[in-house]
Amino acid sequence: MNLLNEEQRLAVEQIDGPVMVIAGAGSGKTRVLTYRIAHMMHKGTDPFRILALTFTNKASKEMRERIEHVMGPEARNLWMGTFHSVFAKMLRIEADLLGYPSSFTIYDTDDSKSLIKTILKEMNLDDKVYKPSTILGRISSAKNNLISPVEYAEDSEIRGSDESAQRPFLWEVYSRYAARCFKAGAMDFDDLLFNTNKLLKLYPDILAKYQHKFKYVLVDEYQDTNYSQYVILRRLAAVNRNICVVGDDAQSIYSFRGANIQNILNFQKDYPEGKVFKLEQNYRSTQTIVKAAGSIIKNNKDQLSKEVWTDNVQGDKIKVLRAVSDNEEGRMVANGIFEEKMRNHSHNTDFAILYRTNSQSRALEESLRRINILYRVYGGTSFYQRKEIRDVIAYMRMVVNPNDEAALQRIINYPARGIGDTTINRLITCADKYDKPLWEVVKNAVIYPELKSAVGNLLNFASMIEAFAINNRSMSAYDSAMYITKNSGLLKVLYDDKSIEGIARYENIEELLNGIKEYTEEDTITFLDEAPEEKSLANFLQSISLLTDADKDDPENNDRVTLMTIHASKGLEFENLFVVGLEENLFPSQLSLGSRAELEEERRLFYVAVTRAKKRLTLSYATSRFRFGTMISNEPSRFLKEIDPSLVEMTAPLRDPFEDNSWGGGGFGGGKFGGGYTREPKSEYVKPGSGGGFKGKPPINNPIGKIIPKSAPPPIRPGFVADDTANLQEGMRVEHQRFGMGNVQLIEGRGDGRKAVIQFDEFGEKNIILKFAKLKMHLN
DNA sequence: TACTAAGCTCTTTTT
DNA sequence: GAGCTTAGTA
Numbered sequence: 001m002n003l004l005n006e007e008q009r010l011a012v013e014q015i016d017g018p019v020m021v022i023a024g025a026g027s028g029k030t031r032v033l034t035y036r037i038a039h040m041m042h043k044g045t046d047p048f049r050i051l052a053l054t055f056t057n058k059a060s061k062e063m064r065e066r067i068e069h070v071m072g073p074e075a076r077n078l079w080m081g082t083f084h085s086v087f088a089k090m091l092r093i094e095a096d097l098l099g100y101p102s103s104f105t106i107y108d109t110d111d112s113k114s115l116i117k118t119i120l121k122e123m124n125l126d127d128k129v130y131k132p133s134t135i136l137g138r139i140s141s142a143k144n145n146l147i148s149p150v151e152y153a154e155d156s157e158i159r160g161s162d163e164s165a166q167r168p169f170l171w172e173v174y175s176r177y178a179a180r181c182f183k184a185g186a187m188d189f190d191d192l193l194f195n196t197n198k199l200l201k202l203y204p205d206i207l208a209k210y211q212h213k214f215k216y217v218l219v220d221e222y223q224d225t226n227y228s229q230y231v232i233l234r235r236l237a238a239v240n241r242n243i244c245v246v247g248d249d250a251q252s253i254y255s256f257r258g259a260n261i262q263n264i265l266n267f268q269k270d271y272p273e274g275k276v277f278k279l280e281q282n283y284r285s286t287q288t289i290v291k292a293a294g295s296i297i298k299n300n301k302d303q304l305s306k307e308v309w310t311d312n313v314q315g316d317k318i319k320v321l322r323a324v325s326d327n328e329e330g331r332m333v334a335n336g337i338f339e340e341k342m343r344n345h346s347h348n349t350d351f352a353i354l355y356r357t358n359s360q361s362r363a364l365e366e367s368l369r370r371i372n373i374l375y376r377v378y379g380g381t382s383f384y385q386r387k388e389i390r391d392v393i394a395y396m397r398m399v400v401n402p403n404d405e406a407a408l409q410r411i412i413n414y415p416a417r418g419i420g421d422t423t424i425n426r427l428i429t430c431a432d433k434y435d436k437p438l439w440e441v442v443k444n445a446v447i448y449p450e451l452k453s454a455v456g457n458l459l460n461f462a463s464m465i466e467a468f469a470i471n472n473r474s475m476s477a478y479d480s481a482m483y484i485t486k487n488s489g490l491l492k493v494l495y496d497d498k499s500i501e502g503i504a505r506y507e508n509i510e511e512l513l514n515g516i517k518e519y520t521e522e523d524t525i526t527f528l529d530e531a532p533e534e535k536s537l538a539n540f541l542q543s544i545s546l547l548t549d550a551d552k553d554d555p556e557n558n559d560r561v562t563l564m565t566i567h568a569s570k571g572l573e574f575e576n577l578f579v580v581g582l583e584e585n586l587f588p589s590q591l592s593l594g595s596r597a598e599l600e601e602e603r604r605l606f607y608v609a610v611t612r613a614k615k616r617l618t619l620s621y622a623t624s625r626f627r628f629g630t631m632i633s634n635e636p637s638r639f640l641k642e643i644d645p646s647l648v649e650m651t652a653p654l655r656d657p658f659e660d661n662s663w664g665g666g667g668f669g670g671g672k673f674g675g676g677y678t679r680e681p682k683s684e685y686v687k688p689g690s691g692g693g694f695k696g697k698p699p700i701n702n703p704i705g706k707i708i709p710k711s712a713p714p715p716i717r718p719g720f721v722a723d724d725t726a727n728l729q730e731g732m733r734v735e736h737q738r739f740g741m742g743n744v745q746l747i748e749g750r751g752d753g754r755k756a757v758i759q760f761d762e763f764g765e766k767n768i769i770l771k772f773a774k775l776k777m778h779l780n
Numbered sequence: 781t782a783c784t785a786a787g788c789t790c791t792t793t794t795t
Numbered sequence: 796g797a798g799c800t801t802a803g804t805a
Contacts, residue, residue, distance in 0.1 A: 626796095
């Protein structure tokens, strides 16, 4: 498809005035945006007067590359990026107006949560009632609706709802949290938008500056904007009114983050003179897939009318796989990929597996590894979230911004330097009492009598950080990072740890340092009207603070199968797609069954998943699944039944110990390897009321496991002799009352070095983790 | 204060 | 499965 169709062309050429493009899945949305920007540049608009906003770094990177392809290097001067990164940049330029240092730290969710935890402790609030994640959610949604701490405290309706949720002091937590962030010179993700609004509201001259600077404003995925983003856009576009929003209400899947589908539904009210274009022809998928998607989404009530269609070939039917367990599901998917690769000589990159929750990736990974298919997992715990990386970065953050409280708390006693909990609690009390940042108290520990016993250790820490800061001024980012890592004692701690995990952590630090080196050597995108970016440690930290795992590409081998959540897959497409875990309570999620709106969002999520497929789509479900430590049984997802049955082909399961093959009839499912047990274990072996789990202490007279030395072949019998898990050794044979024989094995990928008893099925595949034992592994 | 083992609890999606 | 807490020891 090289030419634009009529509707696309109209959307591209209408560059003046408000424009909304409703773009169905696969209708060439990015193409329209790209050509539109190219068209503006052709007509003589300076690229740095065009602001193009996306939701992910990936999307903005891709668009920039495509425009560069059409327009050449000039495209680098576009103001293009995610909402968060573009406005973070703007805030750094204007920071002092709001009382922030321009080197302000960006707190990620973990930083925010740990700050909330310290505040809760100070306020003596129960963190079972005030769950940090819930609190953060409330604060986040307040900020996204531009409700300041003061407004929150004064709003009787909000206070009322907090009170009825038994959280009457939430307003105060919010207020303290905001004050602490400010004192620490830190903004969280929501602050980046909240403070941009504050800036544009309080300083009309600044607003005017940016209103005139940006002649054109373009927004991708408009259906995902929240109120805060919406107000920023309204303000910036108020003068020129050249705003173009592109989106698809059927793909709105971020309401949990404050996204308001009304923004796209109300566009015509906001801009009555605006033009609306609908892109309804799908260029991506086969007839079958387009029709299936249509048959799903038509069950939703909230939507703009549109009819997505395609000229493409009919294509294969959609396959549905039924597995007995999550492991079997993984096996079936992996085999499916293998066979397809054999048949069509496809590359790994032509395949993707999408799931609802990150935790589902594990079973899939194991199956892929077993048959040597390379894969790459996006999302989950990213490189920058690993403990050792966060530790090093915390040191760097303190060097750049010593007031950064989250960083200080993280490293003040790591590596251990005699500053324990007692001292830290006293520090916090002091800081609160005299209204000083923690760092000020640490640095001047001498003058606070309550810190007397720890003065020496505190001052040592302070002078170390100050020395790092002084060095940092005259060193490159890389040298400075190296210096910090070595002299903080971090490197030594990791170097001395010769366990498998310790070595991996050491290597991760090396990788981080290499990354910094690369950063100092590559040239980064800056805007024409700005000074070129200095390769300082501060700028490195800024450049990674808004990165996610999806933005990190590995040079090793790029022909890999993609594994990601459906949320992360938006905007992507794959020849062969597997969507797994189509089970009630998982997809749709149990937590979304409360209201029609939530269920419809899950359905839109399924719609997004299905429309990622170009040629072949396979859906799968497992009748029982290992979740939070226990096996549970479930039914196929209601969404499966919504697909037009003429488009679907049921595939016989590889092995099915049960006769019941019918849709929805498999509730009791379960195989010989767990879940949905065909017979209840004899009661004397089971901890009363445990439901079959192996958590908690085994009853004294009712042991759960017996360890048998490898040399002596164990008799197989139903009874058990207990032993302490601490005695477990790699390779030991172990008998389990319910699961039978198993071996003790090191679990791959576990950070804490615990070993587990594992059972093997008849294929020699790992099946059930029975029990953990914490033992350190040492290399020979 | 530092460290370890084991118990308890909760479980969606992400810039 | 994993983070966090608690109890106990050094």
